[in-house]
Amino acid sequence: MDTLIVNEQPDTATRRPEGSEAVITIDHLYKSFGDNQVLQDFNLSLYRGENLVVLGKSGSGKSVLIKCIIGLLEPDAGSIYVLGENIPDLEHDALDQIRTRVGFLFQSNALYDSMTVRENLEFPLRRHWIDKTRAEVDEMVMEALENVGLAHTVDMMPAELSGGMRKRIGLARTLILKPDIILYDEPTTGLDPITAREINQLILDVQRKYNTSAIIISHDMKCVEYTANRIAVLIDGRCQHIGTFESLSRSDDPRVTAFFL
């Protein structure tokens, strides 16, 4: 059986595929905003080298989940171990250290609009790797831009770029610190089908080239099918099912199959 019904078998959420270690382990996570309980008893593990898609309806708490993982939101209860460190327990400096190893691609790209593309990419680099020379920084910036096929935009402002280009620059900025884990927040939302396909391909290329692990938040089924090694379905604040695209598409839970129609 490929599909794992998590709320019936809680242990399966953290089941470890053979030969790989968990880089993110979330245990009994709770998060609410006022009376709105967004996440409740949420369990999930991400293993090294895999792309895990978190699938759920809009407003189901997918973005809240990855913001808790990166420490932008504080959970009400539960633990989030990222590369061996429990995020809610970390002090600011220790959290910053972990964040250098975890990339985050925003749905809105969040490029610094008063800076050029070069300055956008240099921003994290210059603050973490302060011993780098100007030439080394330039080389790393150009390498990151070449990885996303946009070396020619180095001196352009974000406002001069198209939506797809901004997404790629956002990815280049994420990649420049060579993270072990990347969190993608709806990477293809708002893009045309061709550009969306290019971004999907880029996500796979990054996984292969840098052996990164990734959590991808999406409800774009093309993106899910193309990029996911495993899929976790988030319903009612819980991780209700985990499985491959094929197994989940044959699920007997109508709330899951509704995504595949």
Added chain:
Amino acid sequence: MHLPTTVTDLLTETGAVARFTSRFWREGIKPRYEWQEFLRQCYLIGYQSLPLVGITAFIMGLVMTLQSRPTMARFGAESWIPSMVALSIIREIGPVITALICAGKIGSSIGAELGSMKVTEQIDAMEVSGTNPFKYLVATRILAATLTLPLLAVLADAIAIYASYIGVNMKGVTSLALFMNNVFDNLAFSDVLPAVIKTFFFGFAIGLIGCFKGYNSDKGTEGVGRSANSAVVISSLLIFIIDLIAVQITDLLGFN
């Protein structure tokens, strides 16, 4: 007993500002420093406010002189105009007017800039890349406002006093040397020092409130507008409160 919502809101907001201020002292002044951004902010806040501050100071000095002349003439005290105008400008009007102009210009621009960065997740993007946006965005702006406002105020004082000299010469003839002698004969160190010291606090308040409002902005573009607006209103109010406290302290220390 329940406090009215406005009172609890006010107390909550005051508490949040206090936490924000303590974060500035904890994180903002610790190395590593963002020198490049600090200098850029000094240029934006200081140099780019200079024309507005300069023109206002010039008009202020000129108008004060022209307005006070008839009254002073009635008492046969025209020769006191230079020192009276200079004292008013240096002790009170120069610092306060400069601070109010900067609250409008700088407070709103910081509030709107940081507010729009907040709602477009740019501040979150800095945070998740492990860089400290508070140091880069907030500390540099607060320090730049704190250090440039005294310079602007001193410059505004000088321009206003020169404008007063022009005002005096519009209906009479007085040499610049005589005018300046009259000004400095009646000006003591205790007139200048407290006035300059309070401008540091004015600058700090403007930078702090602008950054606080922008950094905590929400609710999209409407929130950005509200941040810019409330940054100006609150920092202007704070300027008067600080001025009132400064007068009391100056009085207690025997500088008056």
